[in-house]
Amino acid sequence: MFRLGRLATTVLATLAAAWLTGCGGADAPKFKLTDVTGANLGKALNLNDHNGRPRTLADFRGKVVAVFFGFTHCPDVCPTTLAELAQVVKELGPDGGKVQVLFVTVDPERDTPEVLKQYVPSFNPGFLGLYGDAEATARAAREFKLFYQKQPAKDGGYSVDHSAGTFFLDGEGRLRLFAQYGQGGAAILHDIRLLLAGA
Numbered sequence: 001m002f003r004l005g006r007l008a009t010t011v012l013a014t015l016a017a018a019w020l021t022g023c024g025g026a027d028a029p030k031f032k033l034t035d036v037t038g039a040n041l042g043k044a045l046n047l048n049d050h051n052g053r054p055r056t057l058a059d060f061r062g063k064v065v066a067v068f069f070g071f072t073h074c075p076d077v078c079p080t081t082l083a084e085l086a087q088v089v090k091e092l093g094p095d096g097g098k099v100q101v102l103f104v105t106v107d108p109e110r111d112t113p114e115v116l117k118q119y120v121p122s123f124n125p126g127f128l129g130l131y132g133d134a135e136a137t138a139r140a141a142r143e144f145k146l147f148y149q150k151q152p153a154k155d156g157g158y159s160v161d162h163s164a165g166t167f168f169l170d171g172e173g174r175l176r177l178f179a180q181y182g183q184g185g186a187a188i189l190h191d192i193r194l195l196l197a198g199a
């Protein structure tokens with residue numbers, strides 16, 4: 001179902017390069033995820049949440065923000081990622097309230113606010129679904145150098161290929177970490193704790 005396109009591979013290479021040049025001091029925090037601090041992306045997001053309220057990243061200052069792009073018809077990657085993030089938030093206990101998960105749909109045609117409102121909070125009541133029109137969605141994806149593309153399905157419907165990974169911003173709204181799909185909740189939990197501790 002999910003294919004890692006060439007563009008997505010380029011993005012990962014770019015992120016890896018950012019990681020190589022972006023940190024390195026002996027006292028750098030020991031993150032398990034990819035450190036993308038200083039990468040020139042993820043600075044802005046202008047979308048509506050599933051309650052219809054306009055949202056920008058500034059709304060979530062003071063919290064660690066996890067940004068994941070996907071679509072509700074996704075059979076595997078998206079529900080797995082959201083379930084994993086829900087588990088991480090749960091394991092954080094009271095600190096879970098200092099984490100905001102944002103699920104940005106790359107399929108606003110089918111993922112209406114009503115659909116998102118049903119789907120996203122089912123993983124955790126605090127999670128927010130974000131959507132925009134085709135143009136706003138494309139802009140948000142470009143901002144995170146995120147690849148997505150409609151794929152016609154045999155039954156006449158369609159699927160959406162998309163790069164699978166979660167971006168993490170710190171309480172000051174700076175992009176810090178990238179979790180590749182499959183890195184696992186333990187690594188995410190570990191690194192969110194570091195971010196919450198001010199790393």
Ligand SMILES: [Cu+2]
Nearest residue numbers: 070074077078
């Ligand atoms: Cu997906």
